Amino acid sequence: MPAERLMPTEESTDLIELTRSIVAKDLRPVIAGLDARAEFPRDVFRTLGRAGLLSLPYPEEVGGGGQPYEVYLQALEEIASASASVGVGVSVHALSCFGLFTAGTQEQQQAWLPEMLSGEQLGAYCLSEAHAGSDPAAMRTRAVREGDEYVINGAKAWTTHGGQADFYKVMARTSDDGGRGISCFLVPADTPGLSADNPEQKMGLMSSTTATMLFDDVRVPAERRLGAEGQGLPIALAGLDAGRLGIAAVATGLAQEALDVAIAYAKERETFGRAIIDHQGLAFVLADMAAAVESARATYLAAARLKDAGRPYSRQASIAKMVCTDNAMKVTTDAVQVLGGAGYTKDFPVERFMREAKVMQIFEGTNQIQRLVISRNLAR
Known part of the structure; x- marks a missing residue:
């Protein structure tokens, strides 16, 4: 529904x-x-x-x-x-x-x-590296200025749309000054030296291509640098709060769909002469699923309204990302349980929903990182 x-x-x-x-x-x-x-x-x-x-x-x-x-x-x-x-x-x-x-x-x-x-061009976002996921200041991909160009070398892991995008927003190191030595570039996909490694073999989100992007003497005009040198990490982090709200909404949509499939099945499947939704034990599981979906939606909308009002919302974005994705994992797991053995087969989509929900607790900052962000905000 x-x-x-x-x-x-x-x-x-x-x-x-x-x-x-x-x-x-x-x-x-x-x-x-x-x-x-x-x-x-x-x-x-x-x-x-x-x-x-x-x-x-x-x-x-x-x-x-x-x-x-x-x-x-x-x-x-x-x-x-x-x-x-x-x-x-x-x-x-x-x-x-x-x-x-x-x-x-x-x-x-x-x-x-x-x-x-x-919509004629599709974008991708290159921040993470194999050794620098939750710690982007540790990145090693480097951009060296040569006249009116930068030459980029390195690799960016876990790139959604890797090899499919038309442009890449790339964070690369322009100095050795830690987090203050990173700059942001907008790199067209057809730039010589830019290529995608083989796509990752994931457990979910199968039609979303994820790949490591390889930079081999990729020459980018200086006019494609966004902001000043050294402003790349603040630019990246400023976008993450908005990105976390995006993932919160995606997780909530996934959970809503899992709930809908579970309710429809529970109304049709009969045991002991009545629909299984009429058995209190299962009905209460569905009630908890519905409460999780609606509380997740309320959480991300509260953060969005703060953003729309121009007020700080970083803590609320982390709370929304954590709550919505944790709830999605619980709801999709429960959906498999409601369908029983059928839920464990590919005859129904709930096993896919469960696999898809797992990664949402990981990307855009793991939920452990969200707890770190929230607790630090509270300590200020």
């Missing part, structure tokens, strides 16, 4: 209905096959982009949808309810555009942002 939403405007209500229509027509019929074939859904992203769903939180004057985060995240949740892979991709694309929007010059924004937000 569709999530109950109290939208702030009539326009945003219409936007949710548009999103649901596109999801029903262009995503739900194909996602199971895409996942089974581990096929990247590039055409789906083009469809979402042409409908304006890849640019919702950006201002209209730069080609965006001009929507508050409260609205964008609920549209993202609707997309993720049909496909967590695509939902994650939409969130990553928004994060990949964030550095240009916040740190780019007016000339850079006018030159590149409209096409990036149109």
Whole structure:
């Protein structure tokens, strides 16, 4: 059943209905096959982009949808309810555009942002390295200035859309001054020397390609640096709070879908002469699942409204990411339990939901890192 939403405007209500229509027509019929074939859904992203769903939180004057985060995240949740892979991709694309929007010059924004937000180009975000996941200041990928260019060498791990994206937002070291020695670059995918390693063989999100990006004397014009030298890590970290809200919404959409499948099954499956939803032991499991989904949604929306009001929201973003992804793991696991043996087979999608939920506790900062962020904020 569709999530109950109290939208702030009539326009945003219409936007949710548009999103649901596109999801029903262009995503739900194909996602199971895409996942089974581990096929990247590039055409789906083009469809979402042409409908304006890849640019919702950006201002209209730069080609965006001009929507508050409260609205964008609920549209993202609707997309993720049909496909967590695509939902994650939409969130990553928004994060990949964030550095240009916040740190780019007016000339850079006018030159590149409209096409990036149109959906004709898809972005990726290169921050993590194999030895520097939760500690980005330890990165080793290096960009050396040579005249009007930078030459980048190194490798960036766990890149969503790696090898599929049209541009990469790349953090690379320009000096040895720790976290203050990192700069941000916008690198086109067809730049010589840039390539993708073999995609990771993951347990979930099969139609979301994840790969290590390899930089072998990649020459980038200096005009493609965002911000000043040494501002890369602040640019990256500024986007992470928004990115964490994106993953919180994706996790909630995934949990909502798992709940819906479990309820439908429990209404149809009979034991001892009645539907299993009428047995109190199982009904209470479903009630707890529903409470987890609705509390997750309320948590990410509370953080989004702080962001929209221009107020600090870093702690609330970490809380939302932690709560929503932990709840999604619990709800999807319970969905498998509700379906019993059938839930453990690929005849039903709940086993896929459970596999997809696990990674959400890991990326955009593990939930242990979220607890660290929250506790440090409380100690100030």
